[in-house]
Amino acid sequence: MTLLAVESLSKAFGGNRAIDGLSLSVRQGAVHSIIGPNGAGKTTLFNLVTGIYTPEHGRILLDGADTTGLAPYRMAGLGLSRTFQNLQVFFNMTALENVMVGMHLHCDRRFLPSMLRLPRVVRRDAEIAAEAAELLHFVGLADYVGADSDAMPYGALKRLEIARALATKPRLLLLDEPAAGLNPSETGEIDDLIRKIAGTGVTVVLVEHDMRLVMGVSEHILVLDRGTLLAEGTGEEIRHNPDVVAAYLGEEGRYL
Amino acid sequence: MNRFMRLATPRYGGMLGLAAIIAVLPAFLPNSFYFDVVILVGLNAIVCIGLNLLVGYAGQISLGHAGFFGLGAYASAILTGNYGWPPVLALLAGAAGTGLLAFAVARPIMKLRGHYLAMGTLGLGIIISIVLTQEVDLTGGPDGMPVSGFSVLGWEPSGVLVWYWIVGGLLLLTVWLALNIVESPVGRALRAVHGSEAAAQTMGVDVVHYKVLVFVVSAVLASIAGSVFVHYIGFVTPSEAGFVHSIELITMVVLGGLASIYGAVVGAAILTTLPQLLTALHDYEMLGFGAIMMGVMIFMPKGLVPTVARLIRDRVR
Numbered sequence: 001m002t003l004l005a006v007e008s009l010s011k012a013f014g015g016n017r018a019i020d021g022l023s024l025s026v027r028q029g030a031v032h033s034i035i036g037p038n039g040a041g042k043t044t045l046f047n048l049v050t051g052i053y054t055p056e057h058g059r060i061l062l063d064g065a066d067t068t069g070l071a072p073y074r075m076a077g078l079g080l081s082r083t084f085q086n087l088q089v090f091f092n093m094t095a096l097e098n099v100m101v102g103m104h105l106h107c108d109r110r111f112l113p114s115m116l117r118l119p120r121v122v123r124r125d126a127e128i129a130a131e132a133a134e135l136l137h138f139v140g141l142a143d144y145v146g147a148d149s150d151a152m153p154y155g156a157l158k159r160l161e162i163a164r165a166l167a168t169k170p171r172l173l174l175l176d177e178p179a180a181g182l183n184p185s186e187t188g189e190i191d192d193l194i195r196k197i198a199g200t201g202v203t204v205v206l207v208e209h210d211m212r213l214v215m216g217v218s219e220h221i222l223v224l225d226r227g228t229l230l231a232e233g234t235g236e237e238i239r240h241n242p243d244v245v246a247a248y249l250g251e252e253g254r255y256l
Numbered sequence: 257m258n259r260f261m262r263l264a265t266p267r268y269g270g271m272l273g274l275a276a277i278i279a280v281l282p283a284f285l286p287n288s289f290y291f292d293v294v295i296l297v298g299l300n301a302i303v304c305i306g307l308n309l310l311v312g313y314a315g316q317i318s319l320g321h322a323g324f325f326g327l328g329a330y331a332s333a334i335l336t337g338n339y340g341w342p343p344v345l346a347l348l349a350g351a352a353g354t355g356l357l358a359f360a361v362a363r364p365i366m367k368l369r370g371h372y373l374a375m376g377t378l379g380l381g382i383i384i385s386i387v388l389t390q391e392v393d394l395t396g397g398p399d400g401m402p403v404s405g406f407s408v409l410g411w412e413p414s415g416v417l418v419w420y421w422i423v424g425g426l427l428l429l430t431v432w433l434a435l436n437i438v439e440s441p442v443g444r445a446l447r448a449v450h451g452s453e454a455a456a457q458t459m460g461v462d463v464v465h466y467k468v469l470v471f472v473v474s475a476v477l478a479s480i481a482g483s484v485f486v487h488y489i490g491f492v493t494p495s496e497a498g499f500v501h502s503i504e505l506i507t508m509v510v511l512g513g514l515a516s517i518y519g520a521v522v523g524a525a526i527l528t529t530l531p532q533l534l535t536a537l538h539d540y541e542m543l544g545f546g547a548i549m550m551g552v553m554i555f556m557p558k559g560l561v562p563t564v565a566r567l568i569r570d571r572v573r
Binding site (some may be wrong): 082091093102104105107114116117121125128161167 | 439515
């Protein structure tokens with residue numbers, strides 16, 4: 001079953017056609033990866049799908065419903081969440097509070113009850129805090145529950161973003177370079193975490209440059225080049241696709 | 257959390273401390289001049305708490321907040337003076353009107369960011385102050401207008417001590433409401449808007465809604481403080497809505513500490529009392545004032561209360 005589909009999507013910045021009549025679909029379940037050289041349009045695609053950019057042409061369908069042009073905050077309610085390539089942690093909050101913001105739509109967030117601190121607001125917030133702490137355990141940040149996020153190491157912040165994204169209870173999770181800047185052992189832990197997330201039934205779409213991680217974790221790989229879909233298939237198929245090898249992996253496929 | 261730990265929180269220890277200070281302070285105030293200063297501290301603190309929700313928590317600047325203070329002040333002055341409204345009704349009408357105006361301008365103005373938002377709010381404050389100055393028939397123009405005393409159901413507060421308790425009570429109430437907001441999902445959403453708008457939106461936070469909400473809340477608080485202020489002073493001039501007052505308010509917030517409710521109170525207390533204490537320095541008053549400001553900003557860029565709180569926390573650990 002198709003969870004996410006984009007149909008002849010286009011987005012240009014000035015004269016640069018970042019996404020150029022792109023069509024692709026992602027079926028429910030499993031881990032999918034989007035790879036491609038720098039400037040291929042991977043992050044632009046994420047920004048279009050999450051509503052941060054509005055496409056000039058084309059449609060975006062989430063579980064069959066047209067979400068083209070919806071504001072980003074509406075997408076969270078439809079079961080779409082993401083992390084960011086350049087960290088977008090709320091550095092003015094603790095780790096726990098960061099994850100609690102991810103549960104915004106599941107809180108009692110009406111203004112007057114909040115301002116008067118009615119018991120049900122407090123009770124619901126305590127439940128939210130407990131759930132958020134569980135999520136921090138889930139991503140391996142049990143030691144950082146009460147930590148100020150601006151005092152956490154880079155690798156932990158990457159996981160914090162994942163925990164926060166999971167807090168929205170997404171059906172589709174977009175991870176934008178979750179292993180960027182991590183050392184091999186940390187990358188291995190992210191690999192395990194992605195499998196664990198997929199194991200809970202969340203569909204994961206990964207943008208990543210680390211080919212070892214991509215080939216190891218993904219069941220389905222989409223290759224973008226200059227805003228179009230160059231190829232798709234399993235890791236094995238992509239590895240032996242001559243177009244992909246020429247455009248991205250290098251003539252000898254030396255990154256494999 | 258045990259009882260002792262609770263005393264270290266803003267909600268329990270902080271409110272208890274503030275209530276204790278308000279309760280015992282009259283014993284140390286020798287005459288009505290000091291009461292007068294402290295009452296002004298309380299009113300400025302109420303405005304600053306609202307402004308800190310906007311600036312410190314949500315990360316949106318306003319250089320025109322005295323305009324909202326002025327709107328509340330003149331709404332009370334005009335509605336009670338020219339139309340004979342009961343003061344409480346005038347106060348509520350002023351707050352509602354100011355809230356509506358803030359709501360109307362918030363959508364376009366909160367789209368601006370950083371320096372542009374500063375310019376936009378600056379312009380808004382200046383427009384309000386010009387209107388109040390120019391509508392001579394209604395407002396008395398640059399000379400201002402007298403305002404009748406306050407009254408609730410026939411009871412008229414008189415004397416500085418009564419006003420002291422009224423303002424003290426209002427301040428405590430404001431602190432409580434503000435802490436409630438800050439520690440609720442609404443407060444987290446506001447801080448998320450400050451931390452990263454992109455991430456906040458992705459988490460389902462309607463960023464525009466929360467910017468508008470906090471702008472309106474802070475404007476309404478300023479308006480209420482303005483209404484109480486003019487009934488206490490008995491007179492109102494356009495300078496209450498002016499640029500200089502706006503700058504004073506934002507300075508209080510930054511000095512006391514951004515994203516700190518008690519910071520707003522401390523900032524208001526210092527910048528309201530300091531000019532009175534420094535009068536002994538005569539010609540060097542403004543020099544001393546400026547030096548203190550610069551010193552705090554250089555050595556405590558996070559503001560007084562957050563810096564001191566962190567020092568204490570590090571020592572306890």
